[in-house]
Amino acid sequence: MxxxxxxxxxxxxxxxxxxxxxxxxxxxxxxxxxxxxxxxxxxxxxxxxxxxxxxxxxxxxxxxxxxxxxxxxxxxxxxxxxxxxxxxxxxxxxxxxxxxxxxxxxxxxxxxxxxxxxxxxxxxxxxxxxxxxxxxxxxxxxxxxxxxxxxxxxxxxxxxxxxxxxxxxxxxxxxxxxxxxxxxxxxxxxxxxxxxxxxxxxxxxxxxxxxxxxxxxxxxxxxxxxxxxxxxxxxxxxxxxxxxxxxxxxxxxxxxxxxxxxxxxxxxxxxxxxxxxxxxxxxxxxxxxxxxxxxxxSEDAFIQEPKRVKDFKHHYLKEIWDRDSAEMDRELGFEESGKYYTLNDSYFRISKDWNLHFQKLSQHVSLKYFGVELGKKQKQDWIPSHEWALSLLPKNGFPRRELSKTEALDFLRKNELELTDLPIGWVLMTYQQLPLGWVKNLGNRINNYYPKDWRIRM
Known part of the structure; x- marks a missing residue:
């Protein structure tokens, strides 16, 4: 009371x-x-x-x-x-x-x-x-x-x-x-x-x-x-x-x-x-x-539909052409057609069906996030983002490691991980088959890429 x-x-x-x-x-x-x-x-x-x-x-x-x-x-x-x-x-x-x-x-x-x-x-x-x-x-x-x-x-x-x-x-x-x-x-x-x-x-x-x-x-x-x-x-x-x-x-x-x-x-x-x-x-x-x-x-009210823009211009977003977007979908194994943009060298993907609406919105509002951020690309290799890990998009080509609850909490706290038989390179950490984020096994050490600001402090 x-x-x-x-x-x-x-x-x-x-x-x-x-x-x-x-x-x-x-x-x-x-x-x-x-x-x-x-x-x-x-x-x-x-x-x-x-x-x-x-x-x-x-x-x-x-x-x-x-x-x-x-x-x-x-x-x-x-x-x-x-x-x-x-x-x-x-x-x-x-x-x-x-x-x-x-x-x-x-x-x-x-x-x-x-x-x-x-x-x-x-x-x-x-x-x-x-x-x-x-x-x-x-x-x-x-x-x-x-x-x-x-x-x-x-x-x-x-x-x-x-x-x-x-x-x-x-x-x-x-x-x-x-x-x-x-x-x-x-x-x-x-x-x-x-x-x-x-x-x-x-x-x-x-x-x-x-x-x-x-x-x-x-x-x-x-x-x-x-x-x-x-x-x-x-x-x-x-x-x-x-x-x-x-x-x-x-x-x-x-x-x-x-x-x-x-x-x-x-x-x-x-x-x-x-x-x-x-x-x-x-x-x-x-x-x-x-x-x-x-x-x-009321049915007699106004309807505003977005119009196709010949040359999309934005002060910090760069549009990836449709042909290159389709190529990225094939490379990553995504079945649905997406539209890609870059922001600070990081790739973002949204549904192609809503691209015109997105472009219209981007001219008037301050964007904090959109679609799924996939990460950065160095030649043919991806530096995958935490956002991609938590999204429903496939993570083809990346091995997974299922964690116990104790191991998962260590990962979420950004504690030092002691995981055996871990493949070299990027590995997706999962708990009950749910993705939690990435680690990168360098052979002599494991780097935990869980966002620092998100870590469990308890």
Whole structure:
């Protein structure tokens, strides 16, 4: 139970929302421990030994009976799963129940990456995700999580929402998990209670309106806008639906619910239509506080399609011609056709199907990462990157070495490795058949190429 009391103004707000009797149940629930949950990466199969139960609105989501040390699980570092709050996995149900067409998606406030990795899994080989984060340090964390997830269908950008303004009508789906007053985190992070005030709620609302004033225009005709917060109040939730529908032409979307889930549907009358939102209360749902709504852009809205550029020019990216890209695919044994670029002498590969969209994006946003970085080439020899190791792309020609858990943790700590019968040259280290990274056996010593900044310090 938390020693930090709830602010009186917050209690009054919640009593107005729930009534006195139900508020008592809510207040009791947020002083109970949070339940740990995770979502599996369906592209990286792993067996979990922990006692778990399914999250009903997410195919790959599970509650864990106890919280293990994820840091000391090599499968976590291999991107086999993402530790994500259960309520936010409801996006999985939205995507699948509406059968939202795959295409080009934008996660506008993406760090640390839970929702981005979910979108990446849904898109698979049939789409491209732009995962954006405005704060540079958080954008680096986002990049790491996208790299670990390994699907190679994402671009990580570090931009303010207004930088996307030239991309009006460009995206099939835009997700904004808006920075908010954090009321839904009062159980998981009791310290958040001390930071809450009615003035902070109003400040968050103004920030959200500035973001949504940009985001609302980015969705193409027929596309979808998902807006979510981890807060309860109407000011940051229902009022934002009213704001959006006053500013932009959006149609209501209703999500099918199972009554056993105890998710509360809310109805907003705006612009002569009934719009829908979904609120997760911790005394009803096995998850943290959460609000989400989805809107569909009117069919008469703008659509911006990227045009073919005769000569692609960029201040730090160099395009590899299609013929040479095809030759690299053959050399590396990649079946799907890719498009290659170089950055600081390192080769990057993206899907050829989304190359025009990528080129258009690269003219307007600050790229932190894209596709899969393969590494550098010295004549006919590759210096493979860590990003390639964690990706789903084949690593043909490189031997593998399966590690025990103890050996894997030594590798992840960048400890000195004592491995016998290791081939000379580059070797891919694996744990439960999941790639972890590279070593290079020079004969007299083994060099560990796990990124220094990623190493386990426990």
């Amino acid at each position: 938390s020693d930090i009391l709830l602010p009186k103004a917050f209690e009054s707000q919640m009593i107005d929302l729930l009534g006195s009797e139900e508020f008592s149940a809510f207040k009791k629930a947020i002083d109970e421990p949070s339940q740990t949950s995770l979502r599996l990466n369906s592209a990286k199969q792993v067996e979990l030994d922990w006692e778990k139960s399914s999250i009903p609105w997410s195919d790959q989501g599970y509650f864990l009976k106890e919280r293990p040390s994820f840091t000391l699980d090599p499968a976590f570092h291999a991107g086999a799963y993402y530790v994500q709050e259960a309520s936010s996995m409801f996006i999985d149900h939205i995507l699948k129940s509406l059968e939202i067409p795959r295409g080009i998606y934008l996660d506008l406030a993406a760090a640390p990456g839970g929702k981005s990795t979910l979108l990446s899994s849904y898109l698979g080989e049939n789409g491209l995700l732009v995962a954006n984060e405005v704060i540079q340090s958080r954008a680096q964390i986002l990049k790491e999580n996208i790299v670990k997830w390994g699907l190679g269908n994402a671009i990580v950008t570090n931009n303010d929402p207004e930088h996307f303004s030239p991309l009006e009508g460009f995206f099939d789906l835009v997700l904004v998990d808006a920075p908010c007053s954090g009321e839904g985190m009062f159980r998981k992070d009791p310290q958040a209670r001390t930071e809450w005030s009615p003035d902070h709620v109003t400040l968050c609302e103004l920030r959200q309106k500035r973001i949504m004033d940009q985001a609302g225009a980015l969705v193409k005709a027929g596309g979808y806008l998902i807006y979510s917060t981890c807060t309860f109040n109407e000011q940051e939730n229902e009022d934002m639906i009213r704001f959006l529908t006053e500013e932009f032409s959006y149609e209501p979307v209703r999500i099918p619910l199972d009554s056993d889930w105890k998710i509360r549907e809310t109805i907003v009358d705006a612009e002569g239509k009934r719009y829908f939102g979904y609120r997760f209360f911790p005394h009803l749902v096995n998850g943290e506080g959460f609000f989400i709504t989805i809107l569909q852009r």
